[in-house]
Amino acid sequence: PVLADHPLVRGPRFRKLKIGAGHRLDVKASGVFVLGIGHGNKLLTDLYNCHLTKVYTVGGLFGKATDDFSDTGNLVEKTTFDHITREKLERILAVIQGTNHKALLMYSNIDMKTQEAYELAVKGLIRPMGKSPPIITAVRCLQFALPEFQLEIHCLHETQQYLRKMVHEIGLELKSSAVCTQVRRIRDGVFTVDDALPRTQWNLQSIQEAIRNCQLRVETELEKTL
Amino acid sequence: RRGLGVAAGPPSTRQLREAEEAAPVFQYAGKAARRKDRVFVWGFTYSGALGVPSFVRPDAGWKKPRRIQPTPYRLETEEKISSAACGYGFTLLASNTRDITKVWGMGLNKDSQLGFQRSRRDQTKGYEYVLEPSPIPLPLEKPQQTRVLQVSCGRAHSLVLTDSEGVFTMGNNSYGQCGRKVVEDEIYSGSHLIHQLREFDSRVVQVVCGQDHSLFRTKKGTVYACGWGADGQTGLGHYNITSVPTKLHGDIAGVNIIQVSSNGDCCLAVSDEGDVFGWGNSEYLQLASVTETTQVNVPRHLPFKIGKIKEAACGGTGNVVLTEEGNVFVWGYGILGKGPNLIETAVPEMIPPSLFGWSDFSPDIRVAHVRCGLSQFAALTNRGELFVWGKNLRGCLGTGRMEDQYFPWRVTVPGEVVDVACGVDHMVSMVKSF
Numbered sequence: 079p080v081l082a083d084h085p086l087v088r089g090p091r092f093r094k095l096k097i098g099a100g101h102r103l104d105v106k107a108s109g110v111f112v113l114g115i116g117h118g119n120k121l122l123t124d125l126y127n128c129h130l131t132k133v134y135t136v137g138g139l140f141g142k143a144t145d146d147f148s149d150t151g152n153l154v155e156k157t158t159f160d161h162i163t164r165e166k167l168e169r170i171l172a173v174i175q176g177t178n179h180k181a182l183l184m185y186s187n188i189d190m191k192t193q194e195a196y197e198l199a200v201k202g203l204i205r206p207m208g209k210s211p212p213i214i215t216a217v218r219c220l221q222f223a224l225p226e227f228q229l230e231i232h233c234l235h236e237t238q239q240y241l242r243k244m245v246h247e248i249g250l251e252l253k254s255s256a257v258c259t260q261v262r263r264i265r266d267g268v269f270t271v272d273d274a275l276p277r278t279q280w281n282l283q284s285i286q287e288a289i290r291n292c293q294l295r296v297e298t299e300l301e302k303t304l
Numbered sequence: 305r306r307g308l309g310v311a312a313g314p315p316s317t318r319q320l321r322e323a324e325e326a327a328p329v330f331q332y333a334g335k336a337a338r339r340k341d342r343v344f345v346w347g348f349t350y351s352g353a354l355g356v357p358s359f360v361r362p363d364a365g366w367k368k369p370r371r372i373q374p375t376p377y378r379l380e381t382e383e384k385i386s387s388a389a390c391g392y393g394f395t396l397l398a399s400n401t402r403d404i405t406k407v408w409g410m411g412l413n414k415d416s417q418l419g420f421q422r423s424r425r426d427q428t429k430g431y432e433y434v435l436e437p438s439p440i441p442l443p444l445e446k447p448q449q450t451r452v453l454q455v456s457c458g459r460a461h462s463l464v465l466t467d468s469e470g471v472f473t474m475g476n477n478s479y480g481q482c483g484r485k486v487v488e489d490e491i492y493s494g495s496h497l498i499h500q501l502r503e504f505d506s507r508v509v510q511v512v513c514g515q516d517h518s519l520f521r522t523k524k525g526t527v528y529a530c531g532w533g534a535d536g537q538t539g540l541g542h543y544n545i546t547s548v549p550t551k552l553h554g555d556i557a558g559v560n561i562i563q564v565s566s567n568g569d570c571c572l573a574v575s576d577e578g579d580v581f582g583w584g585n586s587e588y589l590q591l592a593s594v595t596e597t598t599q600v601n602v603p604r605h606l607p608f609k610i611g612k613i614k615e616a617a618c619g620g621t622g623n624v625v626l627t628e629e630g631n632v633f634v635w636g637y638g639i640l641g642k643g644p645n646l647i648e649t650a651v652p653e654m655i656p657p658s659l660f661g662w663s664d665f666s667p668d669i670r671v672a673h674v675r676c677g678l679s680q681f682a683a684l685t686n687r688g689e690l691f692v693w694g695k696n697l698r699g700c701l702g703t704g705r706m707e708d709q710y711f712p713w714r715v716t717v718p719g720e721v722v723d724v725a726c727g728v729d730h731m732v733s734m735v736k737s738f
Contacts, residue, residue, distance in 0.1 A: 141329075153324050153327060155327075156329045157329060157331065157332060158330070161333050161334060161337055166738065169687075169688070172687045172688075172689070173716075173718075173738075175666075176661070176716065177714075177716050179714065180714050190707065190709070190710065191644055191708070192643075193643045193644055195643075196642065196643030196644070199658075199659060200659060200711075201658070202663060216665045216666075218665065232665075253337070254333070
């Protein structure tokens with residue numbers, strides 16, 4: 079222990095840090111938010127080009143419709159919802175999955191007439207590798223207790239407002255109305271809620287440990303795709 | 305409350321909550337709202353087979369004639385349609401009702417396959433093209449009691465199955481496919497003749513039309529056939545025309561057949577034990593697993609080791625079967641559904657279930673029914689989704705694109721698809737709304 083190493087003599091270790099953000103997260107939403115520090119920013123662009131799916135838990139409420147599709151907006155309409163059953167909801171979700179699966183195949187820019195398109199479709203690996211409108215790869219109903227319900231959505235290239243709009247459209251399809259109460263991202267590519275650091279752990283030690291844990295996984299994922 | 309000179313300001317939380325509770329509640333669907341039954345059609349329109357006259361003869365100045373309807377279009381019908389069949393340029397729709405009109409037809413009527421449609425311009429002649437679903441007058445003894453169970457269409461003839469009055473046949477009879485004696489130089493256009501067939505060993509439960517022949521399946525599990533036999537599709541042991549429905553023997557003698565299918569010149573039958581039998585044309589390797597000959601005129605058992613078979617469907621050049629586990633197997637010639645490399649095979653090949661939406665996320669998706677058009681295939685899943693593949697002749701696949709489809713592709717229909725009927729260049733589906 080040399081006196082020259084003491085922080086009060088040397089100054090703070092990090093003066094400036096270059097921090098970049100991964101996929102955007104709304105003010106009203108919560109969940110996993112990926113940040114890149116320093117040299118990690120280059121990895122961020124590579125991860126973006128991998129086009130991996132993100133998983134959200136979306137909570138909704140039947141009976142209300144608001145102008146910005148969430149429960150804090152101005153009320154537009156109130157409707158009845160006692161005719162809605164879990165079966166009807168699952169049917170609508172199956173149709174949504176079907177049309178989005180079609181969009182997945184169409185935006186992936188692969189010629190449908192080739193044998194390799196067929197093989198990729200069988201394995202389920204067809205994915206749009208460029209810009210595309212929001213596509214939902216899978217939806218599942220986790221909880222259903224009128225008037226509330228909760229869905230798990232796997233999607234690509236989406237925004238949280240698009241998910242809220244989708245909840246509103248599900249309400250319209252079921253001949254009622256719905257607003258979105260909660261949007262929470264539980265997975266962003268390789269990063270899950272377990273890796274994410276809560277507010278209490280925003281200090282240097284935990285950040286360094288988290289980076290070390292995720293390094294290997296990020297490298298394998300990048301090699302696999304590119 | 306507030307003074308006259310004070311501005312309003314944003315409403316407080318309590319005011320918002322009170323306004324929300326005071327808002328009126330709208331009801332769009334009650335608790336007892338029923339799901340409605342709808343019919344969707346798509347494909348080639350100019351033959352009138354889709355039943356939408358404004359596609360062929362636009363009724364408004366801004367409308368243009370539409371030659372092809374590439375995506376499902378809703379057809380308004382008066383009654384709930386329980387059975388539909390597509391022939392070569394014409395369609396039959398049947399309802400299970402006890403009213404007097406039970407069957408409607410539209411499309412080509414050059415051989416009176418839709419019965420006699422009296423023309424309004426000339427009361428003695430009939431229409432050659434019917435653009436709208438028009439009722440077909442059946443000579444029933446008890447029109448207010450008999451119910452129509454099923455309809456089937458071939459190239460130029462149609463069969464209507466009733467529950468107590470046998471089978472009615474109409475249309476072209478130049479090969480005896482209507483089950484009555486062939487009359488030389490008979491003029492079929494504008495004919496009033498509808499023949500009734502009653503002599504079978506038990507009640508007929510399924511009627512199937514091939515291109516120019518007819519198959520009847522009775523409750524006891526026997527199969528009768530009549531019509532053209534040059535490819536052996538009548539299965540009666542000869543290659544001649546049969547004008548009276550005759551019982552089939554061969555490998556299906558004594559076997560309880562639960563389903564028969566035919567579309568072109570090949571026929572398949574499924575027994576209650578899950579075996580499949582075939583006869584007819586084998587030029588496209590449909591029956592090549594048992595014989596090298598290209599015409600088989602006696603039903604032969606097809607020894608496939610793919611499991612117990614639940615349903616079979618015959619196309620023009622390819623066949624498809626569905627097993628009890630919900631797997632789909634295809635064989636024959638043409639676009640079979642496994643990519644552009646698989647053009648012909650004599651042995652059934654399975655189509656991977658992941659193409660029908662099966663995945664780790666939704667592992668309980670199964671194919672429930674398979675249907676065949678002349679060079680198209682259709683599969684219905686238990687979730688009510690419709691998958692099609694094959695040659696996209698004049699937009700008949702309904703995908704919205706005009707290219708051929710080499711692997712199963714979803715058709716977006718606003719509802720749960722209950723049944724689908726495939727023809728040469730158009731398809732009709734019966735859908736339950738959400």
